Amino acid sequence: MKIEEEIKSTVVLAISKKIILNILYTQNVINDKFAEILKPYDISGEQYNVLRILRGQKGCPANMCSIQERMLAKTSNTTRLVDKLLLKALVTRNVCPENRRKIEVLITKKGLNMLNELDPKVVEHEIFFSKNMNTQELESLNELLEKYRNQ
Amino acid sequence: MKIEEEIKSTVVLAISKKIILNILYTQNVINDKFAEILKPYDISGEQYNVLRILRGQKGCPANMCSIQERMLAKTSNTTRLVDKLLLKALVTRNVCPENRRKIEVLITKKGLNMLNELDPKVVEHEIFFSKNMNTQELESLNELLEKYRNQ
């Protein structure tokens, strides 16, 4: 369905407006579908994102700052996301001995197991949207998005 | 900046994953910039979206259902968004006399004036991201996004 139909617009939209609406709407579709995958695991998309960042550390602890700057939403509240993960025993949290202002966050074995179980489902989700497009179209979409975002 | 740099990824990402991350991240950039435009007017992006839908009614009242289905985020809570707009006198809300289950929501003169004042800033925001791309690239981006979203 075209974006005008999705929002039931009755007027012709400028291409610059259509692209904005298309990106915002597509993001909603992606997120809704991803939330369904995560639902049985009782974690949110943002919590998943934190876990994924922690796994990427390969055993090294991450502090709040470094998690924050790797998040997609730059204004996420990492403290509270880590709080939730701590309650579920998916991460550990300790004051850094070298610099007591910092907090060392580590993913637990339980957290790693959850991510490993999710891995194939996440890949399936990513491929789902790409499956009817050829490599050239995918590369083109990616390049155009980056050109668009960087003004 | 490429998406890998934005999220400080150290590994090469599959194209299907890059596109997902690119869309999610680009949406955040668009929303953050738009929120700044709205800030002086003390309304949120979702509240703006409701006002824009109501103006599109051209004097006809809209009920909660029809507002909901025109929203970008299909799970927005229209009742509470309209509550906020009512407090600022940007809309009126009345029970529909023909069907008392329905609510008639109308944009006020104050609401219309706010939208009119915002119009040029919104267009400027839309054009900002498109300005370094030619018509063909813009059309191509729009088509690829729609093909992508519809699997």
Next chain:
DNA sequence: TTTTTATATTTGTATATACAAATGTGTGTT
């Protein structure tokens, strides 16, 4: 050493998202 400044994180408040349950109203059936 005390003060100032910078850094890292937490907390508070308002708003919005997500979803289920509750409420109120209209329609059709017996």
Next chain:
DNA sequence: AACACACATTTGTATATACAAATATAAAAA
């Protein structure tokens, strides 16, 4: 009329976003 069912909206609860203020610690300056 009484009942069941569908429709439209509201309300409740948990989570997340957005942003400012508060707290704690470290480093630099006086």
